[in-house]
Amino acid sequence: MINNLSELQKKDLKYVFHPCTQMKDFEENPPLVIKKGDGLYLIDENGNRYMDCISSWWVNLFGHCNKRINKVITEQVNTLEHVIFANFAHEPAAELCEELAKVLPNGLNKFLFSDNGSSCIEMALKLSFQYHLQTGNPQKTKFISLENAYHGETIGALGVGDVDIFIETYRPLIKEGIKVRVPYINTELSNDEFRRLEDECIKELEDLIVKKHNEIACMIVEPMVQGAAGIKIYSARFLKAARELTKKYNIHLIDDEIAMGFGRTGKMFACEHAEIEPDMICIAKGLSSGYYPIAILCITTDIFNAFYADYKEGKSFLHSHTYSGNPLGCRIALEVLKIFKEENILKTVNEKGAYLKQKMNDIFKDKPYVKDIRNIGLIGAIELKDNLLPNIRVGKEIYNLALKKGVFVRPIGNSIYFMPPYVITYEEINKMLQVCKESIEELLKI
């Protein structure tokens, strides 16, 4: 155990059980106490500054302590902080829905609120099942999802997930969905080989749907990019085919934009790469730019109508989260949409994304330790070769080395990835990549 812990570190370790963490690891590397946020930077209790290269778990778009967002929160908190949303309506929620309908793909114009991504996924799955139940297809009870999928960690969401470390322990509790193969973009494949892989995956999906559509309520996807799987990118053509097949066979397509929505891939929503119109879209994370736990399920009028009936018919969607529609969250999200429009954020994301891609190639291409380099929008991932250092948690070591140099990254397995807030500058992109290169090479002693 390290001796010179600060008072706050001691207090934290005495009481807190941190998320997704083996608490014993803190014996070697105690949690950093963050005192302050400032744009791209997190500042610890000793005044050290760290670049937040993963946007604090993919949520922060416009920097910590953003002036515009701070201002609207202050105004809102002095007006209305919260009100039960079952009985009442309020301006921030109604306005937010109106603005969302303008930027979402066509057809999505009804909105259900919750307070985190996983619960939004739960709503989508329940809603899809109940829709079919109430429109004459009670046998449609199964869910299709993608291999390596991640949709959150509540018990329902784990059933459509496929990242083993999160699921394994809980298998006895989980109702597992049907998983399908995905054509991952991979620099090692030629165009012809990739095309063949795409054809195969689409054919497998088609065969499954043709055979089992009668039992299937919905298909859920992370559009274009599977984040928690280690930033795996697949083709728009596959996504487009999934939309066509699900539409043809009365299966909902649920588009989980929780991580990739709000410009991350260079489009407002990642499904726009495939020019599709999903039946439901889940949004959270960037929706409040990392300020507030809010999630929204966006659905079509067709789905909404299946629940619209006299109360005694029993068709209501009796699902609630206490903090649904919280006015603070709504007001923040409204400002996020304003910032997108007024500051031409998508243009910035694409320009900085192109620069990130170029620089990653300059620095990492042909390095003996690199297996794959992947980019889309303002996201980059470097996958290191397997077994570079047997029995060493390479990701954890790189995290430690980079952190000492003022750069916070949180590798997934062998993939070091970058998902910085959109306010990162070109010089900061350079520094982020250089520090990671140095950290990798320091670890590998080259």
Ligand SMILES: *Cc1c(COP(=O)(O)O)cnc(C)c1O
């Ligand atoms: C983070 C995430 C979720 C779960 O959201 P929480 O707010 O952490 O519950 C679901 N789907 C995707 C794609 C995510 O990245």
